[in-house]
Amino acid sequence: MNEDTTRAIEIGLNAVIVSVLGPAPMVLVVGSGAREALPFGPFDPLRHRTFEIGLRSWVEAQTALNIGHVEQLYTFGDRGRHSQPDDARAHVVSVGYLALTRQSPESEEALTMANANWRPWYGYFPWEDWRDGRPDMLDAFILPALEQWTTAGGPGPDARRGQRRKDRLRLSFGGDGSPWDEERVLERYELLYEAGLLEEARRDGRPCVLDTPIALGHPMQFDHRRILATAISRLRGKLKYRPVVFELMPPEFTLTELQGTVEAISGRHLHKQNFRRLVETAELVEPTGAASTSTGGRPAALFRFRREILRERPAPGLRVGGR
Incomplete structure (x- = not known):
């Protein structure tokens, strides 16, 4: 078996790492300009015992970020997805992963040193943002x-x-x-x-x-914008049957902050009172007894995720609708 035959297929690993900063859903990218890409790299069976270990290794190397929970997204293997003119290298089949994280000053410093950046995902899909209308x-x-x-x-x-x-x-x-x-x-x-x-x-x-x-x-390298579209679809769907939104929230938050995060991910404007009734009915949060004065106005009650819901109900999500 010659070298060209043994290298006909290469397994790649891609990470869609999502966070929310204020009203903006963000995705972590490496590179800049037209060469922006999701963190990615090849799977090396001699160094990586599993795909996930390989993924975490590449993310840390390219972004200096240690990610928490990840889930496998999809396998992307269309012909020509990594090809360049006159490129005779192996065909790359990529396994995509989705990770949710919270931004912190420590992680921001690490990202700056690694030349990685958070970008608003609606910059890649502006037609998906309906929060201010069609x-x-x-x-x-x-x-x-x-x-x-x-x-x-x-x-x-x-x-x-x-x-x-x-x-x-x-x-x-x-x-x-x-x-x-x-x-x-x-x-x-x-x-x-x-x-x-x-x-x-x-x-x-x-x-x-x-x-x-x-x-x-804004374009991305290879088919990385398609991978990101797949991740957004998955995350928007999971909002409705899993409490994934709390992976993006701090331990304590106001209901206004929670609504803003749900709107950021779903791309939908939500009626304030309807949203609060939905949260109360779903029993996903509980009051902490404290209040936030960060808005400078009237103190707002602080809440936390009620983890007992995971044992009480099989599909504890927020079935939000548009206006």
């Missing part, structure tokens, strides 16, 4: 371009393909009686990629449906 770019650019893409072609097989595209567009972006589903982040990204509306698509040689390409979000 994003203007949907009706101004995205939907007209995608509708043009669905009508490309003619009768016969092209017409059937166009109808399938229309169905995908309706389900992914809403319309014609279908609501906007915040969990369909990956489906929306893939439609935009297939239509050539993303920098990654043009970089990969896909034709653009528009004569004059537009900039839709």
Whole structure:
């Protein structure tokens, strides 16, 4: 067996590390500009006993950050996902992981030294942020371009393909009686990629449906923006059946801070009183008896996560809805 055959496949490890800072959901990236990427590296079976050990090793080496709980996200193996012009190296199949963490002054200092940075994830997916209402770019650019893409072609097989595209567009972006589903982040990204509306698509040689390409979000290296879209979809879904939001909260918090974090992740504006009733009904938090004066106004009651809920109910999440 020659060397080219033995190196035909390489296993990579990618980490989507998420935090929330104020109203912004953040993702940890390495590199800068068009070369921004998620922390990643190859799995070395001689050094790493498990994929997770390898992942933690790469994250620490690239960001100086020791991450806590991680969960496996998905395996990404599309042909050409790591290729470059005239690149004859092994095909890379990556195992993606999702990690949630809280930012601290100590971790910020370590990140600065490692040349890693927190970036707002809506900078990569601006059409996903509905907290201030429906994003203007949907009706101004995205939907007209995608509708043009669905009508490309003619009768016969092209017409059937166009109808399938229309169905995908309706389900992914809403319309014609279908609501906007915040969990369909990956489906929306893939439609935009297939239509050539993303920098990654043009970089990969896909034709653009528009004569004059537009900039839709900040690109990332390889298919890392697709991996990030997968992670956002997963996290938005888990909000509804697992108490994952508390992995992003400090030990004590106000209900306003909790609402802001849920809104940041879901990309939805939530009615204050409805949210508080939802939290009370779910019995996910309990008062600490203390109050916060950090807002400078009227003191706000502090709460903490009620961990007993994990033994009491199989799916303790927050089934939030949009406005």
